[in-house]
Amino acid sequence: MDVEKFFCNPVPFSDGKRHTNPDPFVMRWCGTYYCYATDSDGVKVSISEDLVHWEYKGYAIKEPDKRDYWAPSVFYWNGVFYMYYSNLDREEEDGHKQWLKLAESKNPEGPFVWEKTFFNKFSIDSHPILWNEKLYMFYSVNDWIGTDEKVAGTIILLDEMLSPEQFAGNPKPVLLPTLEQEIFAKDRFGDGRDWYTLEGAATVVHGNHCFLTYSANAYVNVDYFVGTAVAENKENLLDMVWNKYPSNDIWMPLLHKNELVEGTGHNTIVKAPNMVDDWIVYHGRMAKEDLIPEKEQREMRMDPLMFNGLQMICNGPTQEAQKVPQMAAxxxxxxxxxxxxxxxxxxxxxxxxxxxxxxxxxxxxxxxxxxxxxxxxxxxxxxxxxxxxxxxxxxxxxxxxxxxxxxxxxxxxxxxxxxxxxxxxxxxxxxxxxxxxxxxxxxxxxxxxxxxxxxxxxxxxxxxxxxxxxxxETFDLTGKDLVYLDENYRLEQNVNVDDEGMAPKRHVLNMKSKLTKSDYVEEIQLEAVDHHGCVCIEIGEKNMTFMENEVGRYAIYRIADGDFSHLWVNGKEIKDFSDSGNTGMNLQLKNTRILQYCYTKNYTNC
Incomplete structure (x- = not known):
C-alpha cells in the first residue's frame, strides 16, 4: 500500500503526537487549510496543505482572564479575519454565560483581538455563510424554546449579518427538536422537562439544494451524533424551509458511534484540494479508551461525502486506511x-x-x-x-x-x-x-x-x-447546463432540457459513454418520475437494472480507478462491476429525468 495515497483517522500531525481538536472549523485560504478548534485555554489553530497532514500552530486567541473557548468559526473578507466564538470569565461558575463574541486579525494564525460581545445571553456555535452576496449566521441559543412546557432545549437560529460585525437582529429558527435521540438530558433541571440540544450547524450546497448538518444529544455523551436537513435553494437564505432527512420523525444520522469511535459531532464541510469533492471534518473519541469527563479526548477526523437525492451519505466514522482527498491537476x-x-x-x-x-x-x-x-x-x-x-x-x-x-x-x-x-x-x-x-x-x-x-x-x-x-478538469451540470452532457455521452434519442433537468421525449433514453480512460469520477443524480421508471447500467459485458417500480430521487456514482471500477446506486455499492475500470458506463433510462451530472478527473499528485 502506498502510504502517501492513504491515511487513517484521527488525522496525523507533523510532530507525531495526538492532538485534541473539538468542534473543528476548517477554512481554505490562499491554498492552505486552517483548522480552528475548541480548547479550555484558547482557540487552537492548525494548518495543512492537503487536508490530511496537519501542523499545530498554537493559539489563535488566548486571554489571561478567560477560559473554555467554544466552537470558533472564521470568516475572511477584504484582508480581515473575523472570528466568532464564545468563552467564560476565568472565575465564572455558570457555564451558561457562554456568550457569542467577535475577535479580529490580519493574520489567519492570529493573534486575534476581541472586538465585541454580540449578546448577553447563552449563544454559541456560529457558522457564517455567504449567500447571494449577503452574509448570514447560524448560531445556537437556549431561550427560543427554553421556557416551553413540552419540548425545551438548545436550537439553531439563522440571522442576516448587516456586516461581519453586526447582526440584523431578526433571527428565525432553522430546526426544532423532534427526535428522542436529540435529548441532551432527561429532566435536566429537575422540572420534569427533558432538555434537547441541536447545535453546530454547517452547510454545503449540492445541485439545487442546500444541505445542513447539525449535532445533537450531549457532546459529553457517547451518543452525540450528526444529523442532516435539506432545503431547496432560494434567493434569500431566510426564506428557505429546512426538513430533517428522512423526516422529522425518523432518526437516520449521518455520523454516530460505532465500535471504534464515539461522541461524533460538530463538523464543517470543506472541499478537497481538487475543489470538487466534499469532506466532512468532525471530532470523535476512541471508543476503546475510558471516557474521562475532566479530560479532553475529542480528536479531528474526516471522511468523504456522497449525495443520494436528498440524502447525504458518509461511511464514517472510519479508522481504517482510506484514500486521501484528491489533488488538483x-x-x-x-x-x-x-x-x-x-x-x-x-x-x-x-x-x-x-x-x-x-x-x-x-x-x-x-x-x-x-x-x-x-x-x-x-x-x-x-x-x-x-x-x-x-x-x-x-x-x-x-x-x-x-x-x-x-x-x-x-x-x-x-x-x-x-x-x-x-x-x-x-x-x-x-x-x-x-x-x-x-x-x-x-x-x-x-x-x-x-x-x-x-x-x-x-x-x-x-x-x-x-x-x-x-x-x-471537471464540470458540474444542472438545469439547462445539461446540454453539455454530450461531451461525455452520445444521446441516441431526443431529449428536453429545462431548469428541471434533462428528460427523454419518448420515455426512453439510451446514453453511450465516450469515456475510455481511467481515473475519474462520475456522479449522476436521477429522478424516476413514475412507477415505470428504472435505469439499466452496462459496463463492459456486464449489465444490471436498478430502481424498478420505484419513484423518487437517487444517484449513480462511478469511480474508474486504474483497472478497477467502483459503482454505487441509490447509496449502495454494487460489487459486480469492480473490475471494469477502463470501460465507459452506458445507460438506459426509462421514465427517468437527469437532475445533475458531474465529472471529475482524478489526480494523485499536484
Missing amino acids: VCKNDLKVNQQVWLAQMGKFYRCEYWISAAQNHIGCRYDIYLAWSDAQNYVKLQIHSGRSTCEMIECVNAVEQVLLSEKLEQNYDYTVPHCICVDRKKDKYTVILDEKYRFCDYAHRYDSQGKDRLGIETYFSDLTLHSFAVT
Missing part, C-alpha cells in the same frame, strides 16, 4: 508576477482558483487573468482594474476585442490583500466567483477553442503575488 504557490506568466493548459471544462494580491502603488494596479488563450489574437480573459473598480470579461477573436460584461468591485475593495477568484468553464460558458460572494457569468460564443488552452496572468505596470493557483 496543477498547483502553484507564492509566485511573484510582473509580466505575462503561464500556469497551466486545460481543455474546455475546468475549475480553477486564484488567490492574488498586488503591491501598493500610486498608479493602482491592473492585470489580466486568461481564462482561455490560443494566441495573441484569440483569447478570453478577466481584467481587474483597481482605479476604475471594475472586473471585466473580455473576448478576443481574430484580434477583435469586445467586453462581454463589466462588474463593479466593492467600494472598499483593497487590492493589496489576497482575493480569491474562482472560474468554472463549460465550453463557451464562463462563471466567475469573486471572494466567494460575487458571481457572474457570460458566454464567449465567438471564441472557438482548438485543443487545450493556456491559463495565465499578465500584468500592466503592476507587481502581483500569486499566493496560490489550482485547477482541476
Whole structure:
C-alpha cells in the first residue's frame, strides 16, 4: 500500500503526537487549510496543505482572564479575519454565560483581538455563510424554546449579518427538536422537562439544494451524533424551509458511534484540494479508551461525502486506511508576477482558483487573468482594474476585442490583500466567483477553442503575488447546463432540457459513454418520475437494472480507478462491476429525468 495515497483517522500531525481538536472549523485560504478548534485555554489553530497532514500552530486567541473557548468559526473578507466564538470569565461558575463574541486579525494564525460581545445571553456555535452576496449566521441559543412546557432545549437560529460585525437582529429558527435521540438530558433541571440540544450547524450546497448538518444529544455523551436537513435553494437564505432527512420523525444520522469511535459531532464541510469533492471534518473519541469527563479526548477526523437525492451519505466514522482527498491537476504557490506568466493548459471544462494580491502603488494596479488563450489574437480573459473598480470579461477573436460584461468591485475593495477568484468553464460558458460572494457569468460564443488552452496572468505596470493557483478538469451540470452532457455521452434519442433537468421525449433514453480512460469520477443524480421508471447500467459485458417500480430521487456514482471500477446506486455499492475500470458506463433510462451530472478527473499528485 502506498502510504502517501492513504491515511487513517484521527488525522496525523507533523510532530507525531495526538492532538485534541473539538468542534473543528476548517477554512481554505490562499491554498492552505486552517483548522480552528475548541480548547479550555484558547482557540487552537492548525494548518495543512492537503487536508490530511496537519501542523499545530498554537493559539489563535488566548486571554489571561478567560477560559473554555467554544466552537470558533472564521470568516475572511477584504484582508480581515473575523472570528466568532464564545468563552467564560476565568472565575465564572455558570457555564451558561457562554456568550457569542467577535475577535479580529490580519493574520489567519492570529493573534486575534476581541472586538465585541454580540449578546448577553447563552449563544454559541456560529457558522457564517455567504449567500447571494449577503452574509448570514447560524448560531445556537437556549431561550427560543427554553421556557416551553413540552419540548425545551438548545436550537439553531439563522440571522442576516448587516456586516461581519453586526447582526440584523431578526433571527428565525432553522430546526426544532423532534427526535428522542436529540435529548441532551432527561429532566435536566429537575422540572420534569427533558432538555434537547441541536447545535453546530454547517452547510454545503449540492445541485439545487442546500444541505445542513447539525449535532445533537450531549457532546459529553457517547451518543452525540450528526444529523442532516435539506432545503431547496432560494434567493434569500431566510426564506428557505429546512426538513430533517428522512423526516422529522425518523432518526437516520449521518455520523454516530460505532465500535471504534464515539461522541461524533460538530463538523464543517470543506472541499478537497481538487475543489470538487466534499469532506466532512468532525471530532470523535476512541471508543476503546475510558471516557474521562475532566479530560479532553475529542480528536479531528474526516471522511468523504456522497449525495443520494436528498440524502447525504458518509461511511464514517472510519479508522481504517482510506484514500486521501484528491489533488488538483496543477498547483502553484507564492509566485511573484510582473509580466505575462503561464500556469497551466486545460481543455474546455475546468475549475480553477486564484488567490492574488498586488503591491501598493500610486498608479493602482491592473492585470489580466486568461481564462482561455490560443494566441495573441484569440483569447478570453478577466481584467481587474483597481482605479476604475471594475472586473471585466473580455473576448478576443481574430484580434477583435469586445467586453462581454463589466462588474463593479466593492467600494472598499483593497487590492493589496489576497482575493480569491474562482472560474468554472463549460465550453463557451464562463462563471466567475469573486471572494466567494460575487458571481457572474457570460458566454464567449465567438471564441472557438482548438485543443487545450493556456491559463495565465499578465500584468500592466503592476507587481502581483500569486499566493496560490489550482485547477482541476471537471464540470458540474444542472438545469439547462445539461446540454453539455454530450461531451461525455452520445444521446441516441431526443431529449428536453429545462431548469428541471434533462428528460427523454419518448420515455426512453439510451446514453453511450465516450469515456475510455481511467481515473475519474462520475456522479449522476436521477429522478424516476413514475412507477415505470428504472435505469439499466452496462459496463463492459456486464449489465444490471436498478430502481424498478420505484419513484423518487437517487444517484449513480462511478469511480474508474486504474483497472478497477467502483459503482454505487441509490447509496449502495454494487460489487459486480469492480473490475471494469477502463470501460465507459452506458445507460438506459426509462421514465427517468437527469437532475445533475458531474465529472471529475482524478489526480494523485499536484
